[in-house]
Amino acid sequence: MEESHMHKRLAVTTAVDVIAGNADLLFEILLRLPARSLIRFSIVCKLWFSVITSMQFRLSHCRILAFSNALSPSGIYFYNCLTKSQKIESLAFADNVTSLPPIQFLDQMAPNIRDTYEITQAKVMQSCNGLLMYVFTSKTDVGIIKIGIVYNPAKKEARVLRSPYKKYDDKFVYYNLISDPSEPPYYKVLCVTRLGSWFSDIDVSVYVPESESWSSCCRSSVPSFMNFESGVFWNGAIHWIGEYSSVYFDVNSEKVAMISMPPRPQGYCSQKIRYFGEWGGHLHLIQVQSLYAKKFNVLELDKDTWKWSVKYRVHLARLISSFPDMVQQTSFGIQYAFSILSVIRGEKEEDSVLLLTIPGKVVAYNLVRKTAKVVRELPGEVGDTLCFNHVSAYQYTESLFPLFSS
Incomplete structure (x- = not known):
């Protein structure tokens, strides 16, 4: 009887070892776990760390959550x-x-940024599917500079973005975030800048991580008193609200349009x-x-x-x-x-x-x-x-x- 139990325990142990040591099988099993558990499990061993931190696994995990509608806010x-x-x-x-998770990157990055800029404001402006858009505002001799930072608080990862506009006063520059794990390029950053004497015209530039560059995609006329801070991503577009008007940027067509209020x-x-x-x-x-x-x-x-x-x-x-x-x-x-x-x-x-x-x-x-x-x-x-x-x-x-x- 004891020998039978011993054989069963050995069989279970062998099966666990096979699963734990098979990267492909481990990949498929770990995909079903929540991000919080995966972050803890990444320190189990070198193989688990290699699987969980790989770009292929991270993207696959985000896509599965997106298609299963499991990307629900936990706070x-x-x-x-x-x-x-x-x-x-x-x-x-x-x-x-x-x-x-605390927004720890500020303690690490702010001193370096302050060596170059006099920071007058640092604020979260937007959230979208697990990412935050953080903006530093700084006064310089030539005007106002805004520095956009994309941040993943769960992974404590940050990406600093410089404004694509060099000849405009960044006082009228607004960063907005679009992240969609269901399809590439998975996330983009919009930079909206007001132009003209009455600021009724805007230029929209898009930053795509793969190219690591900005490209101007459209210009449009909008109501003068629109607020382009804190956009809201919904139904394939990023939306901005004003007291009398509502404007959105369609991700697929890369065009700006208005909605009746x-x-x-x-x-x-x-x-x-x-x-x-x-x-x-x-x-x-x-x-x-x-x-x-x-x-x-x-x-x-x-x-x-x-x-x-x-x-x-x-x-x-x-x-x-x-x-x-x-x-x-x-x-x-x-x-x-x-x-x-x-x-x-x-x-x-x-x-x-x-x-x-x-x-x-x-x-x-x-x-x-x-x-x-x-x-x-x-x-x-x-x-x-x-x-x-x-x-x-x-x-x-x-x-x-x-x-x-x-």
Whole structure:
């Protein structure tokens, strides 16, 4: 009996050794594991490290996740717009994860960049399928310089990009990121520059990693007050929003086009857009009547008709009564201190939430049940003036997405 058990154990051990030592078989097995596990397993042995870190494996792993719709965010990085501090915070969604990877490349790269440039601002501007777009802004004797950095926080890899424009003031240069693991070249960077005396014309240049160079792909006339920071990648295009207009760049045709905006809510407030973002293949927009609005609609853009329609109706009266610190007396009168981080669509409709920062807390407000849950405590005091950005949160997706072609 003992001899039989011994033979079975030896057979199992031999099978494990065969699998662990067969690079092709190991390749196929490891492809089915999440990126977080693969990053840990890469230190098991030299063979596993060689397989997991190879460009072929990393691209294959990203493609499998993309085709299986498994590239879902596991957390967000965000700026708390209610405080004076612009420190980036993070929030993990998984129960077994307490924090997201820190953006460590700043500590390593910033000193080198500061030797050449006087950095006046460093900020995450966009996220797309596991990658972040980070931008350094610097003042020089000849004007404003912006340095774009593509960063994979899961792998702690960064790629520095210099502006393709040498004769224009980089004050009006905007970097945007497009990453699509389902097809090559897998990721691109757009550099949008305003031209002309009224800046109503733009030039769009594209950076492709394989060529390691910029190429100007199109020029177009756009509304003067469009904001080309923090673009949102959705439905094969990168979208930008303005108070009165919406513009997108189609990746395949490399052309710029416009989308009709929904009617603006009535009210004297000039800045009515409080949120613009994508989640799970859905593009959302939130407009408000005024800075003190506590009632608003969540709009969604239809993929087929490209028309906006109301998806959720929100009234925060109950939330405000539960958290009276949200009521702030400012120089503009009474305002409600909340910043919209994200519209998160659940697998079931009743699990969809609106993620908000309120004084001292991050709150998940259920869009169907109309209930609220505190998901994180936040440090910092509310500023004297409430300034709201329509994009202040950036999705984190665990991914082996490579930044270099070889």
